[in-house]
Amino acid sequence: MAETEQADGGGIEAEANAAAKPKARLKMIIAAVGVLAVIGGGAGWFFFFRHHGEETRAEAGPPPKPPAFIELPDMLVNLAGNPGDRVQFLKVKLTLEVKEEKQAEPIKLKLPRVTDIFQTYLRELRPSDLSGSAGLFRLKEELTRRVNLVLAPNEVSAVLFKEIVVQ
Template sequence: MADSEQADAADGAEAVAAPKGKLKLMIAVAGVFVILGGGAATWFLFFRGGHSSEVKQAEVAAAKPPVFMDVPEMLVNMTGAPGERVQYLKVKVVLELKEDKQVEAIKPTLPRVTDLFQTYLRELRPIDLNGSAGLFRLKEELTRRVNLAVAPNAVTAVLFKEIVVQ
């Protein structure tokens, strides 16, 4: 009977050991899945995105350079307080366009653009042009006005070649 009790105890130990072995196996399999999932996520987030940025760089390289169109030089007297000396503003600007064909479309409206620029510039006071903030506001306002004049075409920016306040 002692032999049967020892055999039953050995079977019980194996029965108890079997669930612990299954638990370790399940933890190992789960660990493998976590590692594989982390590797897949890393590849998807970091390495897969690198290919799309190369494509974006190729598209940027293939983009056409902007086209520039000169506007005739303007010399206007600026508004001042009564009794002050008259100050003049001399401006040379260039229009930045996206395509070459826009130049031909804008040329017929150039007198309107020049008129809009001159009427706006005559209303400026010398204090309006102080500092880089004043020039930035002038640039933005001229861009807005030229886009209204040449619609449906669009000017990307108005660039200053020369500005003299005297």
């Protein structure tokens, strides 16, 4: 009879062990997936973010050369207006910005043409064309476009206002 009790008792333990084995396997699988996720996340960070900084440093290269500036003579022009209106004047001091100093010499030789094209354009303006920051921005863009047409193949990066007075 002892054998049957041991067999019955052993059967209960076997059933408990059989039920515990799938739970233990499930815990092992979850733990393994968690460990792989942590390792995969670390490896992904390592490959994507670590190399990003090295590429930026490799592309930086030597520092860019400082731009050169060319001063233009002061310009005083009368603005276009309706007949009988009070005459208004525009006084501007301009500077041309070029990318490198070596570009400045050929441009200095053509400054009379630049002054002429600016004078001609500025005399066509009305006081309302210069109102507000949007008007000045449009003026700056138009002067840059015109100077680049005159100076081609040389290029001016920007026309800078040192002083602008509408009177």
